[in-house]
Amino acid sequence: QVRLVESGGGLVQPGGSLRLSCTASGRIINIYVMGWYRQAPGKQRELVAEMTSGGIINSQDSVKGRFTIFRENDKKTVVLQMNRLKPEDTAVYYCHARDPGVGLDDWGQGTQVTVSS
Numbered sequence: 001q002v003r004l005v006e007s008g009g010g011l012v013q014p015g016g017s018l019r020l021s022c023t024a025s026g027r028i029i030n031i032y033v034m035g036w037y038r039q040a041p042g043k044q045r046e047l048v049a050e051m052t053s054g055g056i057i058n059s060q061d062s063v064k065g066r067f068t069i070f071r072e073n074d075k076k077t078v079v080l081q082m083n084r085l086k087p088e089d090t091a092v093y094y095c096h097a098r099d100p101g102v103g104l105d106d107w108g109q110g111t112q113v114t115v116s117s
Contacts (some may be wrong), residue, residue: 002026002106004095009111012085016115020080022095022108023073032099034071034078038091038113048093049080062088085115
């Protein structure tokens with residue numbers, strides 16, 4: 001099992017920026033994919049962006065050009081830099097790690113992001 005510890009989030013005005021960070025700990029050699037999902041009230045959880053250990057990025061169209069994802073700390077940390085935030089970005093953001101090769105599919109506890117004036 002892997003423990004995912006998230007940090008960042010909070011309240012920001014429209015057009016502002018926030019950075020989310022998630023670090024994995026436990027019996028880790030390599031995690032194939034780490035990324036971020038979000039869930040707004042009354043909506044399903046959706047992918048924001050994810051990155052493979054090889055550097056391949058998958059993200060939803062609504063965040064392209066505004067959000068940047070990268071991995072550091074020997075690829076055990078995934079960072080989501082969110083710029084030009086919009087009210088519709090308001091949601092609980094969840095860190096996710098998966099590696100089908102070792103049966104890994106874990107979630108962080110979630111962190112609230114609120115974009116409001």
